[in-house]
Amino acid sequence: MRVGxxxxxxxxxxxxxxxxxxxxEFGVYSRxxxxxxxxxxxxxxxxxxxxxxxxxxxxxxxxxxPTYLHRETVEAAARAGRHVVCEKPLALSNEDAAAMVQAxxxxxxxxxVAMVVRFFPQYRSARDLxxxxxxxxxxxxxxxxxxxxxxxGTSWFADETKSGGMILDLMLHDIDYALWxxxxxTQVYAQTTQVGPRQYAQAALTHVSGALSLxxxxxxxxxxxxxTAIDLAGSSGLIEWSSDAAPPIRTWGGPxxxxxxxxxxxxxxxxxxxxxxxxxxxxxxxxxNAPFEVTSEEALGALRVALAVRESARSGRAVTLEAVK
Ligand SMILES: NC(=O)c1ccc[n+]([C@@H]2O[C@H](COP(=O)([O-])OP(=O)(O)OC[C@H]3O[C@@H](n4cnc5c(N)ncnc54)[C@H](O)[C@@H]3O)[C@@H](O)[C@H]2O)c1
Numbered sequence: 199m200r201v202g203x204x205x206x207x208x209x210x211x212x213x214x215x216x217x218x219x220x221x222x223e224f225g226v227y228s229r230x231x232x233x234x235x236x237x238x239x240x241x242x243x244x245x246x247x248x249x250x251x252x253x254x255x256x257x258x259x260x261x262x263x264p265t266y267l268h269r270e271t272v273e274a275a276a277r278a279g280r281h282v283v284c285e286k287p288l289a290l291s292n293e294d295a296a297a298m299v300q301a302x303x304x305x306x307x308x309x310x311v312a313m314v315v316r317f318f319p320q321y322r323s324a325r326d327l328x329x330x331x332x333x334x335x336x337x338x339x340x341x342x343x344x345x346x347x348x349x350x351g352t353s354w355f356a357d358e359t360k361s362g363g364m365i366l367d368l369m370l371h372d373i374d375y376a377l378w379x380x381x382x383x384t385q386v387y388a389q390t391t392q393v394g395p396r397q398y399a400q401a402a403l404t405h406v407s408g409a410l411s412l413x414x415x416x417x418x419x420x421x422x423x424x425x426t427a428i429d430l431a432g433s434s435g436l437i438e439w440s441s442d443a444a445p446p447i448r449t450w451g452g453p454x455x456x457x458x459x460x461x462x463x464x465x466x467x468x469x470x471x472x473x474x475x476x477x478x479x480x481x482x483x484x485x486x487n488a489p490f491e492v493t494s495e496e497a498l499g500a501l502r503v504a505l506a507v508r509e510s511a512r513s514g515r516a517v518t519l520e521a522v523k
Contacts, residue, residue, distance in 0.1 A: 351395025
């Protein structure tokens with residue numbers, strides 16, 4: 199198996215390190231040929247002069263390009279019969295995303311959408327606890343993800359026609375997580391404030407189950423800051439974690455009512471790097487024809503809700519979503 203990474207920016211570099219840690223051979227193609235050459239040299243990898251050469255040489259394409267280039271690249275990879283890893287968000291519209299999923303299905307190749315938050319130990323541990331019934335039925339999920347604008351607000355990220363904006367690019371992570379924990383959503387309502395590339399938003403998601411997710415996300419904070427937090431309230435307990443505090447995450451309630459307990463997490467050595475864990479699951483899926491945890495339907499679902507949140511933030515009105523068939 200040989201992977202062709204496309205893009206040598208922040209995600210191209212992170213994916214290159216992860217493939218290297220997994221002992222998978224890879225090559226790189228990027229518009230930034232100098233950075234691609236550096237990256238390849240760091241990992242003893244090859245570079246490709248263009249997309250066609252990469253497609254001819256690899257079995258898996260790893261798309262680490264700006265979001266507006268995802269559709270054409272994924273479709274080219276599918277046409278060439280290559281399996282595809284694609285960074286999130288899958289695309290900028292529901293139509294583009296559906297076409298990409300369709301193209302991969304028609305070509306008989308696997309599509310792995312890189313929703314890395316599911317592979318972060320704290321997020322996984324909290325989800326496992328919910329699945330195990332530790333807090334009863336999830337009722338209120340509060341999720342937070344705030345950082346500075348990528349590249350100080352000077353890159354393609356700041357152009358909503360290229361990145362989808364903060365809600366599609368950043369809040370999407372927690373929207374996917376909320377759907378993973380509490381299921382489909384029927385209505386969203388959001389408010390946002392924006393000054394130049396600095397944007398902050400708060401969204402309320404009403405799940406079919408009746409649970410409510412309150413998601414806060416922002417590219418509004420000072421440079422270098424990146425904070426995330428989870429607060430889950432269920433019918434019989436609570437789970438709490440914040441990046442401001444070191445693990446372990448804390449739970450209250452569950453079988454021993456009112457008794458505070460701490461669920462220790464494994465230390466996080468490089469083998470538990472979420473990006474490595476994510477690509478390890480891709481590797482296993484390809485080698486053993488095994489499922490990948492993030493299905494295409496889930497990636498489409500998270501994008502659909504993120505687009506509805508963005509629409510609500512723009513209009514200031516709640517947006518109702520049709521039930522997923
Ligand atoms: N999973 C996460 O936590 C996470 C974090 C950041 C970004 N992302 C996503 O990853 C994707 C890439 O983001 P990034 O931060 O790596 O962006 P980036 O700007 O750092 O890197 C983009 C790379 O693509 C290259 N490129 C641009 N146009 C090209 C073209 N036409 N042909 C070939 N190469 C081209 C650039 O030279 C650069 O190397 C985006 O979809 C973004 O939303 C995900």
